[in-house]
Amino acid sequence: MNIILIPYRNRGEHLEYFIKESYPLLNKEMSDVKIVIIEQTEEKLFNRGKLLNIGFALYKNTGVNFFTHDVDINPRKYTIKELYNKDIEDDEIMGIYTSACNTLGGIIKFKKKAYIKINGFPNDIWGWGTEDKALQNRAEFKKIKISKNILNNDNEKEKYFKIFDDVDDRMKVNMNKNWFMHYKLFATLKDDEKKKEINSDGLNNLTFKIEKIENINDDIKKITVNI
Numbered sequence: 001m002n003i004i005l006i007p008y009r010n011r012g013e014h015l016e017y018f019i020k021e022s023y024p025l026l027n028k029e030m031s032d033v034k035i036v037i038i039e040q041t042e043e044k045l046f047n048r049g050k051l052l053n054i055g056f057a058l059y060k061n062t063g064v065n066f067f068t069h070d071v072d073i074n075p076r077k078y079t080i081k082e083l084y085n086k087d088i089e090d091d092e093i094m095g096i097y098t099s100a101c102n103t104l105g106g107i108i109k110f111k112k113k114a115y116i117k118i119n120g121f122p123n124d125i126w127g128w129g130t131e132d133k134a135l136q137n138r139a140e141f142k143k144i145k146i147s148k149n150i151l152n153n154d155n156e157k158e159k160y161f162k163i164f165d166d167v168d169d170r171m172k173v174n175m176n177k178n179w180f181m182h183y184k185l186f187a188t189l190k191d192d193e194k195k196k197e198i199n200s201d202g203l204n205n206l207t208f209k210i211e212k213i214e215n216i217n218d219d220i221k222k223i224t225v226n227i
Helices: 012-029 048-059 077-084 112-117 131-141 175-188 191-200
Strands: 002-008 033-040 065-069 073-075 092-098 107-111 145-151 161-163 209-217 220-226
Touching (some): 002 012, 002 048, 012 033, 012 077, 048 065, 048 220, 077 092, 077 145, 107 112, 131 145
Parallel strands (some): 002 065, 033 220, 092 145
Antiparallel strands (some): 092 107
16 A cells, blocks of 8 residues: 655645645556545644654554655656656655755655664654754665655756645744754764664654544545644
């Protein structure tokens, strides 16, 4: 099964478009697709990485291929056929649409083994992220194969995706701290310190409470969680 994990909060227009336009294409061009929307409640700053960890944890024994997928990026038919369906190794993370800043955000594809090996995303990145840089740091340290396709500075990216303008509603109170930790500090750590950092926070200490489960259709489920 192909599990598409969408971290979500307050992007109703984008989600409606994704379900109406992107889901039928994904369902047609891929086999055995399940879309899992992980919606965060309102109490805290948004935490993209933790939401994706939750989606993986809930479906790790169901899926074969997993995708992290931002809700405002919609693939064209050709993109699904050529990139989403591309074979990957068990020990590989493939960027389908990622930032040019050497990160693993946007849309990536991986198998269970690779995600468990890197302990998923850190759970402690709140607000404006860098969780995508943290994931790349972990993959590089654990010697996971990284391959990439379309970058966000590609002049022809609209051939592959319909991309909505980002809704800049993220609280940036932690932005400098997050950026320093994952862009600067991590690179200076010794290997044993990097290993400790990775093993101390991620899938292995994930906590959450499911508040609501909504079956939008047979292939799309929205799970609201309190984190």
